[in-house]
Amino acid sequence: MPSEQWTHPEPGDGPAAVAAQPSPEQVIAGLRATSEGGAELTQLLTPEGERVPSPQFDKYVEDVDAEALRGLYRDMVLVRRADREANAMQRQGQLGIWVPLLGQEAAQIGSGRALKANDMAFPSYREHGVAYARGVDMKDLLGIFRCTDHSGWDYRRHGFHPYTIVIGNQVLNAAGYAMGQKFEGKVGDDDGEATIVYFGDGATSQGDVHEGFVWAAVYDAPLVFFCQNNQWAISEPTERQSRLPLYQRARGYGFPGIRVDGNDVLACLAVSRWALDECRHGNGPVLIEAFTYRMDAHTTTDDPTRYRLSDELEEWKLKDPIERVRAYLARGGHADQAFFDKVQAEADTFAADLREYTFNMPEPPPERIFSNVYAEGNPVLEAQREEFLSYLDGFVSAGEH
Template sequence: MTIDSVRGAPEPELVQLLTPEGERVEHPDYPLDVTAEELRALYRDLVVVRRIDLEAVALTRQGELGIWASLLGQEAAQIGSGRALGEHDMVFPTYREHGVAWCRQVEPLNLLGLFRGVNHGGWDPAEHGFHLYTIVIGSQTLHATGYAMGMQRDGVLGTDRAGATIAYFGDGATSQGDVNEAFVFASVFNAPIVFFCQNNQWAISEPLERQTRIPLYKRAQGYGFPGVRVDGNDVLACLAVTRKALKDAREGQGPTLVEAFTYRMGAHTTTDDPTRYRLKAEEESWKLKDPIERVKAYLVRNQLADTSFLDEVDAEAKQVATALRKACLDLPDPRPLAMFEHVYAEPHPLMTEEQERFAAYLASFEEASA
């Protein structure tokens, strides 16, 4: 029994504009005009981001990164929603939104530096409209809601300076209190925010059935704002749905919950072994819904891209990954005491004491070797 068939409930509507076979379909609520050039650009994004992700996994396996949270299988959800963002929007990510970071022009090397342990994030959230990665599950939804309420109080909604926030989280995070509190605040204050849930169906080793008894997007109804389920492997549908949700938020219509129904093809992180809790057949069935292959099929079938273009994109992705690997290996190790820098705006007595004790500890090794 699937979660959607509980108590005889009908299968939820799935907004889809591009089928797994690469056929274009229309949806009355989410029309999308997209040019051949834009389609090729989306395909390029998908391919390059996947290649970056695979390189990061390889670097982790080789001991060059401490850990990595792969986005394999979720590229369409991230690129589609990421390309829907406007200049004044602010993103609040988890630790897996590498594709959205790409759309916001955050250098991939900064992401790798974070997981290599040589920087604290390495980018300016205000410059990119992309906040720092959040490790604590679900807490970014409250941050995003507060930021959205600030936008609301700045009086910019409905103007050419209007912006909205978008908070990314997974299906497992919907069981966190922070997420539910964020839903309450966003609803009662009509905050300009989009809650974007990448439902990859596995919260580490727990299946979706352990998180909810109804489709996640229907939870929004209980909080008093709209929810929609979109094919998370369809980059066009994710683009159209997120674009409308952001537009509604900027115009003062309040929050929307978008559930991007997708699948985590790899491990939760590189410390995880998914073969211990899920069947290989499940992964194989989702390979047929690959977000990149359906765009490729549509481009080729409609003669919008030829072999030379596809080869060019593959070559570019390889070049990006090669340069990224070299740059990652060339990153200098930080000074041990640098961890105490930029923690507080002003000196903090407890931290100063800890810094002095750690400095003395490090100095003891030099004395012992003298």
């Protein structure tokens, strides 16, 4: 059996661990070698909640005072609480499936809050925090996972595209949208538009992502590729997908790439603002690798204990995105226990409201499946609709006799 290279260190860090199958010791060693994301990691808040100055990125968060940081903390707590409630509802049979975001709140809230009103976001299926940041009612997300809706929000008004289930396909959609922004002259100054697209580390192995990189690069599209590297593509570690850190892939396409601490909401906000600003001024595209960790299963159909060790999860708990903001606020006297208790109570109410809505969610009428297929009326679709409804009426008539 040929050997496989399981850990790919930064240049100059020494040889990688090589084995036909990784030993537990090698897995842990690989994790510890990359636990802080390497020398190129951009970080503004350490896991202990200490502020790290950055000559390049501090200017992008000059407006984030104590009140604004409390707001980011609140965002993450509410989103996590909603995520945990939805996870529990799936286990109780109220949702068909759920895709947890536990551990990735900072990457999503930080980047989501960096977007301006005229920007557009293209999610995969895990960006519940970005949806929240874009003003989408989280109740509208639940219909997807209860299998009663495709997307219940106005994507134009919110600047937030419907979820994409096919891995990586949203990158091509986003590239086309961003190219349209460029062709229509909506870039070039402070009022320009930009697009951001979200995908995971596993999606970087998909051809759609590669093609999106190519098209965006060739046409200088105002597109931020936001890769949430949560270390696991379902059951495969990142080391089995790339010889180099993912952000370095941008070099091959001719645009900049940067790695940010995905558990640092302040750094994610700053780096995303910088990247979006580059794009709206016509200097795009940009690749951001948010170095984070999925602390729960890939979906509720997954069992992560079958492929990763508990030591790994315990180490990443020390880098929790919410706790580091809490530590910073408490240490600096910017928030007291009453504030934290108030936010938690608000989060519990938020979750209870989602639960009440889900348990009483109405079933959509059968004719709804024919709605919004085409922008204008279509005689073929109308004929199919009438035939389908007539077919259903036949069951009602039969039941009456």
